[in-house]
Amino acid sequence: MKTWLHGLLFLSLAGGAAGQQQQQQTGPSPQYDLLLRGGHVIDPRNAIDAVRDLAIRDGKIAEVAERIDPARALKTIDVDGLFVTPGLVDIHVHVFAGTGERRSYAGDNSVYPDGFTFRAGVTTVADAGCAGWRNFEDFKRLVIDRSRTRVLAFLNIVGHGMRGARYEQDVDDMQPEPAAEMATRHKGLIVGIKTAHYMGRDFRAVDRAVAAGTKAGIPVMVDFGRAYPEKSLAELVTVKLRPGDIYTHVYSGLRGELDPSGHANPALAAGRQRGVIFDVGHGGGSFTWRVAVPIIQEGFWPDSISTDLHAGDMNTGVKDMLGVMDKFLALGMPLDRLILCSTWNPAREIRQEQIGHLSVGSPADVAVLRLEQGDFGFMDVYGARLRGRKRLSCEMTVRNGKVVYELNGLSRPDWATLPKNYRATGSPRWDGNRASSGGLGRMPLGYENPADAPDPAGRDSSSRRRP
Numbered sequence: 001m002k003t004w005l006h007g008l009l010f011l012s013l014a015g016g017a018a019g020q021q022q023q024q025q026t027g028p029s030p031q032y033d034l035l036l037r038g039g040h041v042i043d044p045r046n047a048i049d050a051v052r053d054l055a056i057r058d059g060k061i062a063e064v065a066e067r068i069d070p071a072r073a074l075k076t077i078d079v080d081g082l083f084v085t086p087g088l089v090d091i092h093v094h095v096f097a098g099t100g101e102r103r104s105y106a107g108d109n110s111v112y113p114d115g116f117t118f119r120a121g122v123t124t125v126a127d128a129g130c131a132g133w134r135n136f137e138d139f140k141r142l143v144i145d146r147s148r149t150r151v152l153a154f155l156n157i158v159g160h161g162m163r164g165a166r167y168e169q170d171v172d173d174m175q176p177e178p179a180a181e182m183a184t185r186h187k188g189l190i191v192g193i194k195t196a197h198y199m200g201r202d203f204r205a206v207d208r209a210v211a212a213g214t215k216a217g218i219p220v221m222v223d224f225g226r227a228y229p230e231k232s233l234a235e236l237v238t239v240k241l242r243p244g245d246i247y248t249h250v251y252s253g254l255r256g257e258l259d260p261s262g263h264a265n266p267a268l269a270a271g272r273q274r275g276v277i278f279d280v281g282h283g284g285g286s287f288t289w290r291v292a293v294p295i296i297q298e299g300f301w302p303d304s305i306s307t308d309l310h311a312g313d314m315n316t317g318v319k320d321m322l323g324v325m326d327k328f329l330a331l332g333m334p335l336d337r338l339i340l341c342s343t344w345n346p347a348r349e350i351r352q353e354q355i356g357h358l359s360v361g362s363p364a365d366v367a368v369l370r371l372e373q374g375d376f377g378f379m380d381v382y383g384a385r386l387r388g389r390k391r392l393s394c395e396m397t398v399r400n401g402k403v404v405y406e407l408n409g410l411s412r413p414d415w416a417t418l419p420k421n422y423r424a425t426g427s428p429r430w431d432g433n434r435a436s437s438g439g440l441g442r443m444p445l446g447y448e449n450p451a452d453a454p455d456p457a458g459r460d461s462s463s464r465r466r467p
């Protein structure tokens, strides 16, 4: 009896859905591809912090308003109770994967971006110097050109990039001329020059990075290695760096950020006064509660939040961009400021002012976030824990106007409402995961033409018709 009733219910629901679909097909084509309705929009660039509807068309933000009629959109997704923010921008990651080189950030220490970005609301990353001018074009070919995430790069001042200590301590390979030339050739893709891991007790690595940055007209990001009396943090940020250059790993404590008295090094405030930018760059060794808490208690917050994501830290304290943002939430950073430090601020720092906000006409890169309440814990790089009551999770990510990730299928119909032999549920106008075969998920690499793809049922491809 129960089964029979369920069957009847199923049929009636399926009929209703089919009817709706037909209606949609016969009416005029809706103006907007996608409408996110009823979310709390936080767009610091445009000073929006309120419940708003957001409409997308042709991959661009088309309208943000108190109310947008769902009849004007092909697809409406109810995001009531969630936060709608610009797609997150993580300017310190390591994603030069795929070369097969061991113990190298131009190899196995890196991760492929798409596996780690969209599920955390991130739509843009900047690789922090895995490649130098000698191997940047390999990085572009192997990763940048193949990723759905927007991948930008800081070019390492070392010609070979981060291939290990043997290369990274070689001052002779730090050549401003070819680095600047490569950066100029790929303007808009190479957004800065990086120096990192240099252990010498001198400023040669920094000086050469700044020379390249000056020549190419782009900022420098500095991983300062270790500070020494003759190579101090103060000299770096008040003499060597230019306004707009970026000091990453600001809460590491390894470079004198916390002075021996237990207070923030006065050089931090002096550097900020000059216009030097301070970035988190959490990583596997650069975020410690015993350093971050006292510095932040004195009011020195970061300008931008970034992960330093790589194969070695993604399963420890970092996890992902939201995992790092959660720590600042736990330290008391207001949510609008947190979003500012994860969207518009980093976008401005790398001079990509077309992203990091939800202005009409800008690329429709959007994160839909849930603020969870509970009893949570956050680890630093030494495994010390700080407890917190709030945590962000990513419900949905939109890249170039298309849903590329969603945690709970908010955009999707209940299966029982669909026709008996249902296949694709999305439209290519808004569904970023709709494969041409009709299912979700892109074809395996090399099988973009669905007729060439291996059939999971094992049938010969020639016997199948293209959908």
Ligand SMILES: [Zn+2]
Binding pocket: 092, 093, 094, 128, 283, 308
């Ligand atoms: Zn790094």
